[in-house]
Amino acid sequence: xxxxxxxxxxxxxxxxxxxxxxxxxxxxxxxxxxxxxxxxxxxxxxxxxxxxxxxxxxxxxxxxxxxxxxxxxxxxxxxxxxxxxxxxxxxxxxxxxxxxxxxxxxxxxxxxxx
Amino acid sequence: xxxxxxxxxxxxxxxxxxxxxxxxxxxxxxxxxxxxxxxxxxxxxxxxxxxxxxxxxxxxxxxxxxxxxxxxxxxxxxxxxxxxxxxxxxxxxxxxxxxxxxxxxxxxxx
Numbered sequence: 001x002x003x004x005x006x007x008x009x010x011x012x013x014x015x016x017x018x019x020x021x022x023x024x025x026x027x028x029x030x031x032x033x034x035x036x037x038x039x040x041x042x043x044x045x046x047x048x049x050x051x052x053x054x055x056x057x058x059x060x061x062x063x064x065x066x067x068x069x070x071x072x073x074x075x076x077x078x079x080x081x082x083x084x085x086x087x088x089x090x091x092x093x094x095x096x097x098x099x100x101x102x103x104x105x106x107x108x109x110x111x112x113x114x
Numbered sequence: 115x116x117x118x119x120x121x122x123x124x125x126x127x128x129x130x131x132x133x134x135x136x137x138x139x140x141x142x143x144x145x146x147x148x149x150x151x152x153x154x155x156x157x158x159x160x161x162x163x164x165x166x167x168x169x170x171x172x173x174x175x176x177x178x179x180x181x182x183x184x185x186x187x188x189x190x191x192x193x194x195x196x197x198x199x200x201x202x203x204x205x206x207x208x209x210x211x212x213x214x215x216x217x218x219x220x221x222x223x224x
Contacts, residue, residue, distance in 0.1 A: 004157070041216060042118075042216035042217060043214040044214075045212070092158075099145055100145050100146040100163065100165055100207065102148065103148065103160070104157075105157040107155075107157045
């Protein structure tokens with residue numbers, strides 16, 4: 001298993017500002033991901049956070065908008081840049097140890113952009 | 115592009131009723147099917163991981179089946195309780211690409 005913490009747990013932000021979300025895992029994991037869930041929609045993969053190299057972004061997500069850092073195998077950050085109300089979502093950090101292993105999730109960061 | 119579909123979108127049942135939901139997923143390059151339970155303000159909690167056609171898993175009153183040839187999985191809850199109220203997500207791992215369905219939101223009324 002893996003225990004994942006995220007900070008902040010929730011925030012209310014103004015349009016045009018940026019927010020950095022932190023993800024800490026209690027043990028080293030190879031695969032780490034960032035997801036978001038917009039209201040009424042499924043979990044959508046934003047990117048895979050790669051240790052020591054640039055993140056791999058899914059179609060529709062770009063590094064300028066969602067810069068990601070992964071300095072080691074237990075920590076990652078996701079920044080939501082130049083926020084707009086459309087960025088209001090739950091953002092979740094997730095890890096998986098192997099190809100068919102269980103994927104574990106953090107508690108999520110609930111973001112509201114006014 | 116993977117397409118994982120879940121039905122129904124939401125479900126309201128009375129305490130004591132048994133219920134089931136469906137997850138359909140692409141059968142090509144299939145690795146694993148995951149079921150999660152997601153309560154409001156909590157992390158999604160892993161329920162089952164299934165990989166083989168015909169797999170059946172059980173945890174207490176909750177069980178799941180898998181058909182990889184036709185690309186569907188069923189989740190069953192026997193004797194629903196109010197604490198079972200949550201969103202149930204399925205996710206399909208195809209060729210190491212994991213995609214989630216939109217979930218089935220279950221409400222169990224006392």
